[in-house]
Amino acid sequence: MNLPTPAVVAERSTHPIPRWALLLLCAAYVLPGLFGRDPWRNADLTAYGFIASIAQGHAPWLQPAIAGLPADGGLLPYWVGALGIKLLPFLEPSVAARIPFGLMLAAVLALAWYSCLHLARTEAAQPVAFAFGGEAHAVDYARAMADGCLLALIASVGLLRLGHEITPEILQLLGITLFVYSLAALPFRQWKARAAMLAALPVLATSGAPAVALALSVGALWLCYRSTYEDARKFLPWILGAMALAALVAWPMHGWAWRVKASERSVLDWLRLLGWFCWPAWPLAAWSLWRWRSHLMRRHLSVPLLASLVPLLTSLLMGADDRAMLLALPPLAVLASFALPTFQRSASALLDWFSVFFFTAGAIFLWLYYTALQIGWPAKFLANVRKLAQGYEPEFSLLTFVLALLGTLAWLWLVRWRTARHRHAIWKSLALPAGGVALAWLLAMTLGLHPLNYARSNKPLVDRIAAHLPKEVDCIAAPSLPTHALAALEFQGHWRVDATRGLDRTDCAVAISVQAEGTPTPPSGWKVLGVVRRPTDRFATYLVMQKDR
Known part of the structure; x- marks a missing residue:
């Protein structure tokens, strides 16, 4: 039965983001912090210790250890970092270990884009057909929705710091994004979908999240079993095979661990964490579920909903754990993209102006602190730094200064573009939040890199x-x-x-x-x-x- 769709999208609203602009935004988000940044405490430095113990021969590959204390959880993340050090001996070890994780973050962004692209191409996700034509074409609509998904993921506050570490959660993030891509691409790219599923569940299991892999696979089995799509039913053996493979590789790699520590207080802590950690994806995802409520069992909603609920519940059971909640961000971004065709102009304007004021104020704040460190003005800012970080001596780098200046100018251009009556593209509401988060990270990793290394490194x-x-x-x-x-x-x-x-x-x-x-x-x-x-x-x-x- 064809249900009425809430998406009303004209052809002029499906202009995609220019590829050069999208790639530049991704580069501004992924590359800062790869070079020049020390491993920060706590989890980032701990993970680097286990990686270095393998790469430098202090511990065997099957039992990485720091000061004789073995690692717990999956071993695959430490192997990946150690291979980075082995393959890039000309780089400083912490930088070489970080390169593979930067590539995995880029892969997460790309897989989220393609997942949304395939889900938006399904028949149930299509917008209303106009009586006299002029509605969005299916491919253009899917590309514009995928652009919105990518912007929502970059704009997610929780991904900003944790997504740039070298911890096992990055591989878990890659695994769950592969899972979403597998189910999304199934009608269009069957062999890629099968390969993605065979990789997704073992990656999750060997990076410390076998229970998440098991829950996702059970949910995927149920979705495919009740699907009216014939190829989805034929996909069941591949899911079962991926489950078996994940269970098989998790045992020898120390993947299984029981970390449930929920309490009554955990619910309130979890709600507070959800409120800021998944912003702005969670309100948009909630709006999508409401506006598309008659389509909840359709693929474009059921797949990201399943992939969101499992890590969200896992986070709750682990006592409001932010690293478990990190895995919900890619599927939440996919869900958030389906709010864009139904978004009201007043809500879009509110999100825009909040982003403009918040990120512009943050940029001014960072520039004032940087100026205080370099020339001593404003004096109060310098006094605060001296008080918080005793013994800190500032340094000047022309390269980081130029990069920060270019990023700030790009932000001003984006604000000017967004406020200049460019109202047609459906992804426009997320341009400023995503650009603001990318600016914040770029300025932190340029203007604030040296003081942050001093404060966060050991x-x-x-x-x-x-x-x-x-x-x-x-x-x-x-x-x-x-x-x-x-x-x-x-x-x-x-x-x-x-x-x-x-x-x-x-x-x-x-x-x-x-x-x-x-x-x-x-x-x-x-x-x-x-x-x-x-x-x-x-x-x-x-x-x-x-x-x-």
Whole structure:
């Protein structure tokens, strides 16, 4: 039965974004931070530690470890990063490890675009046909919707930081986007859909999310079983095969782990997290579900809805975990794109003006801080930096300054374009949010890169610890340190670190322990060589100690 569609789209509303502009936007989003950025604590630096342990031969490929502590979860992300270091020996190791993850982020953007393209081409997703012609053509409509999906994904706040790390969640993000693409492309690209499904579930399972892979596969089996599309039913064996393959590879790669920790408070925390983390995709996705409510079981809604609900519920069960919620962003962006043909002009204008004021104010704020660091004005901004990051000395880079200036000028041009009565394209409402997020990341990774490295990296802590250590250090005992600090000591300080034995049983002559703020109290048999704090940490105190012989 053909149900009435809420999408009313004229031909003139389906002009696609120029390919050069779309590629430039993606480059401005993906490339900043690939070079010149230190691994940041906590998860980013920890993941780099496991990657470096394999690449530098400190641990076997099947059991990466930091200071003797083995990794938990899937091993595939650490293998990918280690291969990056092996294949790019001419680059600094942390940069070489980050390159494959940058490529995977680009692949996520591309797969989301193609997923929406194929879903928008289905018959149920087509807009109303006009009595006298002039309605959107199917291919043009699908391309414009795919452009809107990509803009919604780039505009998602939660993807901004987590999407640029080298953590297992990036592979999980790639896996769930492959899953959506597989079901979306099934009517048009059958062999690509099969290959994508065979890759999607094992990638999820071997990167620490086998339960998500299992839930998605069960949902996909149900959707395909009840589908009236014959090729969807023929797809069932491929889903079962991908399930079996995922289960098979998850066991030897330590993929299975039980991390449920929900509580009554988790629901409120989860709602607060959802409110900002998935902005602006979640309100648009909710509007899509409402306007297309009579089509919920059609492919263009049921596929992204399934792929959104599984990670959202997983996040809730894990105590409002933001990294689990990250996986919901690509399917939510696909859902959000179907709100665009039904979006009211008043809501579009509200989103535009919010984006203009918020991101312009943020850009001005960053430029003022940068000016204060370089020339000392405004003095209050400089005083704030000195207070928050003691010992920080600013640096000037002509390249980062030029890139930041070009990005700011591009933002001003985009604002001018959007406010100049260009009202036809259906993706127009997401141009400013996506451009603003890309600008924020570009300015943070140019104007703010050096101070952020100082504040978020453990390199300053390693330098301060090194000043108190003897010249010859055989090994450092550090049983109480967090994993990210162990990774910094081992792979930024280049010391042999042992976190497996307590201070009473260690053979190391030097030890480092962490304690809350207060008077340093070394354990019996140890003397304090120095007391160290990270420049931006007012609470944790690191004691550098030596055996009292």
